[in-house]
Amino acid sequence: MTWSKYAMIALSLVIMIRCIRSMLSAGFEAETWATARFGRDSVPVTHWENLIGRARSADIRVDRGDVERIQAVLKRLDDGRWMIFDVFSRGGVSVNGEDVAAGGAEIESGDTIRVGGAAMRLQDIGAAKSSALDAQRTSAGKSVSPALTLFELTLFELLLLFQHLITASGTRTLSVALGFAVLILLEWFCYYAMRLIGRSGFEIETIAFYLTSLGMSVTASAAPQDMFKQTVLILISFVLFLLLGLWLRDLRRTERTRLLVAALAVALLGLNLATSDTLNGARSWLSIAGFSFQPSELVKVAYIYVGAATLDRLYRRRNLIVFIVFSAICVGALALIGDFGSALVFFICFLVISFLRSGSIATVFLAVSGAAMAGFLAVSIKPYIARRFATWGHVWEDVYGAGYQQTRALGAAAGGGLFGKGAGGGWLTEIVAADTDMVFAVICEEQGLIIALCMVLAVLTLSFFAVRTARRGRSAYYAIAACAAVSMLMAQMALNVFGSLDLLPFTGVTFPFVSRGGTSLLSCWMMMAFIKGADTRRGGSFVVRPVAELFPAPAKAARKKGGRGA
Structure with a gap:
């Protein structure tokens, strides 16, 4: 088994290097x-x-x-028409x-716009x-062959399977x-389906499948009896993606x-509050017809869907009020449920969306100040949260009590060393919730620190890619949604890793794709759709419509009768 461990480490490093090179170093x-013509310019x-305005960010x-910092928004519709x-x-x-009314005005090529x-x-x-x-x-995938990267991932998964078959x-x-076999x-x-429709960008899916394969390994080690269920959940997650x-x-349908x-998300949280039972201080799980799931994971996707907005809507007071109220309901409901880890993830996402929507650091500072006071109140009211904060940094003082899980996680992670004990060769999976809340330590023990860090690097790569592509995204909706999605993934990863290692209070938040759990996997795969939406590289994403499809026939693009009002 020793040779397979070294080969898997080499393949992990190669896969990540190739994905990083293709996603972050290629031309964009x-x-x-x-x-837009201003005289001769x-x-x-x-x-x-x-x-449109005199601000540097315009x-x-x-x-x-005589032009304000931000004075107008110029918008292209899906059917080729322009609005201001x-x-x-x-x-x-x-x-x-003619003055532009509150609902905007339609413009045609050659019209004079005065700002x-x-x-x-x-x-x-x-079109031509x-x-x-x-x-x-x-073109996406031009500098690095996506097929070769996927082949290397297949070898990695076959070696992972080989180790599990031994143990x-x-x-x-x-x-x-x-x-x-089903995962491969x-x-x-997926690769050939994307190639069939002319899409050559496959790095985001490759990273998601890489993390999913590690999650499959965790299930095989901790609960092999659930492998069939996990396989079905992976298929469902991919279909939802x-x-x-x-x-x-x-975009118009999305808006x-x-x-x-938003209404469905609030109803789901309300149902969770009304019907779920308390377990370990929280009411995170909802059971319907014998099927249990975490509503907060599905609401994450809804929160991004609702929170992102096109630029013309960002400046509408009604839209801002709806977002703030929806955010307060989500975070407040999660606090009442007792899932403060998810509430923190939502709040971090709220800060990211708020900054992207307003560009105001003062707004973010006020939100952080309010959250700090709310957090202090939560620690005062909820005893089990206070105990977690009291344990933070002192887990070795009570190894058989409050520090039981984290001391075992630290010991197991250290025991795995750089190269790990091999898939299925660890003992940490015998600890309660190790395959969800402490999965970083499980990977460290079985696969070694190097692969565990590759797992972290995979999420970081998605984050850097989303930020890079957001600057050139077609729509602010795609840009905000992608940045919000990676902010959630980053927050989850940080809380899981640092919580397991006692660098942050233990919150019980899952690691994206890797922690065992169906609804967590569903939400992570659906977030990949938001990241794909921001990828406007040529042939990079199935979410982004090709340029050739976006220039309708003149008869369809002609000005509608009835004036300029929208």
Whole structure:
């Protein structure tokens, strides 16, 4: 088994290096949809939603004293039409001499737009030129072959299976082998399906499958009797990832259903509060028809879906109020449920969305101050939370009491060393909730510190990629949703890793994809759809519609009768 451990470490490092190189070092040119002309000067319009103003952060910057920092939003609709919105400016915005109403105004190529004292003409570049410019952009997966990376991942999983077949009992080998076989087939099916529709970017899926394979290994070690159930959950998670990704292709449909999704999320949390029983100080689980799940995991996806918004809606007071109220309900309900780990993850996501929506550090500071007071109140009211904070940093003082789980986790992680004991060769899985709350230590013990750090690096890579792509995303909705998704994944990872190692209070938060648990896996795979939405590399994502599909026939794109009002 020794040779397989070294081979798995080498493959993990190679997989991560190849994904990082493809995602973070390759060329990433912005798309061009139109040009904004100011006399003889022109500015490329590279987003579907563009801030117009004199602020340095504006997409179309007008450096004049009579133009406000942010005065208008220029927006492209899915059907090719352009709209402009006045964001409650003092100077106003007009199109061909007509003031823009509160609901915005439709504009055509060549119309004169006046923002403050500046006049601008929008020139749509058309389908032919846009397609020509798109063809010049770097294709996803050009610098690093995604097929070769996936082949290396397959070898890694086969070695992982080999180790489990050695350590597993005779009655469980078939279910373990079947689980890994289905996972490998699913990966290659996904790859060829994406190639069939002209998509060459596969790094996000590769990272998700890499982490999922480690999660499959944890299940094989801790609960081999659940391998069939885990395999089914992986298939369901992947299907939901595809369905959500396809749904997000239509932004107008997404915007129209945000309130419905918010209402369903609140109803789910309310049902959780009303019907669930308390277990270990929390009421996190909900049982329906014999099936148990954590509503908070599904609400994570709903929170991102509702919290992200297009630029023209960011400046509407009603939209902001809905988001704040929805955030307060989610965090408050989780606090009442007793799931303060999830409440903290939601709050971190709230800070990220708030900053991306407002750009105000003062707003974030006020939110943090309010949360600090709420946290102090929670520690005072909930005794078991106070005990966790009291144990933090002192786990070795009570190794058979409050520090029982973490001292075992630290001992097991240290015992695994750099290279681990091999899949199924550890003992930490015998400790209660080790395969969920302390899964980082489980991986350290069985696979070694190097693979455990590769696991952390995988989440970090997704985060850096989301931030990088968000700057060039088509829509603010995709950008905010992607950054919110990785903020949740990062928060979960940090709380799980540092909580297991006693560097942070132990919160019982899962590690994305790796911790055993069905609803956690579902939510993580669905978050990948948000990250894919921000990937506008040529051929990079099935969520992003190709440029050729976004220029309808002239008859469809013609101005609708009835004036400019939207």
